[in-house]
Amino acid sequence: MNPVRTRRVDWARPALFVALATPFALLAHDFWLELQSPGAAFGADAGEAVTRYLGEWAIRMLMLTLAVSPAARLFKRPRLVRYRRVCGLFAFAYALTHFAAYLALLAGLSLRGVLEDFIERPYITVGIAGLLCLVPLAVTSTRGWQRRLGSNWRRLHRLVYAIGALACVHLLWLSKGGYGEAALYGALLIVLLGERVARIALRRRAAVGKAGKKG
C-alpha cells in the first residue's frame, strides 16, 4: 500500500528538507538578482527586506516545529514526530541567519551597536534571548544527547514554548501601528501550548481517578 514503508526508503525526509530549505533557496536567487542589479530583488532597503524575510521564516518554522507533536496525536501518526528535529533545526537556521542579516546589514557589523540595541531596545533583548535559548536545543537535538539526558531532555526541550513566546513578544514590540501578525502567532502558540496543557491535565485527572478507585 505504502511504497515508502515497503522499500524502507523514507522519501518524506528529503522532500521535507527541500521544502524547509526552499525559502533559503529563494533568498539565494534574490541575492543573485541583486548582484546583477542592486534593488531588483530587495528594493530600496535591502537590510530591512532580508532581515524581515528571515525573521518571518524563523517564526513560521518555530510554529511548525511546535505543531508536529500535536499533529501526530491529532492524526494518530506517531511517526510524524521523527520530523520534528529537522523542523527545529531549520527554525534555528532561519533565526541565526536572521540575526546575521541584522548584524551585517542593519547594525553595520558593529558589536557596540548590537550591545546598545540589546540593552536599550526591548524587542532586540527578547530576540537575542530567543536565539540564545535555541542554541542548547539545537545542540542537544541529536539522538545521542537525547539518550544522555534521559528524562531531562524533555524538560530542557520544553524551552521551545518559551522561545515561541519570546518570538511573539519580539514581534509585538517591533511592530508599530498594528499587531495583526503578533496576534496571529500568539494565538497559534496559545492553541499549541493549550493542547499540551489540556492533555497533561486530562492524564493527571485520569491517573487520580484510577488511584482513587484503588484506595
Added chain:
Amino acid sequence: MAERIRSYEITPESAWLSRRAVLGAGVAGLAAWPSHALSQDWLGQRGFAPGAPIADEAETPFEYASAYNNFYEFGSDKDDPARHAHEMTVDPWTVEVSGEVAKPGKIGIEDLLGGIDLEERIYRLRCVEAWSMVIPWIGFPVKKLIERFEPTGAAKYVAFETLVRPSEMRGQRSFFSSIDWPYVEGLRLDEAYHPLAIFAVGMYGKVLPNQNGAPLRLVVPWKYGFKSIKSIVGIRLTRRQPPTTWNLLQAREYGFYANVNPAVDHPRWSQKTERRLPSSLFAPNRIDTKPFNGYEEVAPLYAGMDLRKHF
C-alpha cells in the same frame, strides 16, 4: 561637471499618470471637465521654479521614493501604499480650514492653490525608522496658504488631518490596526511659518503619486517623517497643542516635536545613524544622522527648550 541628468527625467511616466489623465483621454470636451484635482496638466500650466540640489547628496531615484513608503492608511508594509493607494480617489478633493481663522471654509484643491507660486525644494527626508531619502518636492511655504485664512491672534498651533475613507483605504479597515483614524499631526505656528516648512503637491517634476500623499501633504524636513502628514483634508488653527497620532499611540516613543536628533535615542531604533536609500546589500550606505536633519537654521525655534525632554 557634465550636466546633471535628473533621475525623474528618465522615469517611465506610467508610474505617476494620474487617474484623471487616464480617464480624460477618453472623454470628449476635455476643457469642460469640472476640475478639482491636481493633474499633470495642472502642474505643467503652473510650472515651478527649480530647486537647488544638496551638495554631495544624490537624489533618491523616483522608483524608490514612490515604492517604499509608510502610509498606514494603506497597510503597514513598505510596499502596501504603492500597491493600494491607487484605490484612493483624489478627484474631487476638498480641504476644510477651521478654528482660529477669520475666514474658515471648505475649498476645492485647485481653488485653494489659486495664485500660489510653486517651487522645487530638494530636501532630506529622515524617517524615525533610521532610513532616509533625498526628495525633490514641488510645493510652497506653509505660511503662504495659512495666511490666506487670516489666523486670529489666538492661533498658536496648526493641526492637520488626513482623509478617512475606509472604502478606499484598506489600512483603515484593518481589524488589527491600533491607529485611531484620522491620522492627525500638528506644528507650533512658528514652526509652520518657518520658510523651510512646505506643503507639497508634487515631486520629481510630477504631481504627487497617491502613495506619497496626493494631492496635498506637509513636508517639514527637520522633523522625522511621520510629522509630514499626507493627503490632507483638514487644517485647523488652535490655541492649544493639538493631539498627534504617533504621540497618542506611544507617548514615550514619539514626542510632539519629533525633531531629528541623533542625541535622543528611540526605544526601537538608534537615531545616531541612518541608511540613506537606496541601501543595497553591497552598499548599505550608512551615514551619520545630523541634528535637525542638517537644517540647523531652525534651531532658534527651540531656543531655551530642553530637546531631550521635548523630543
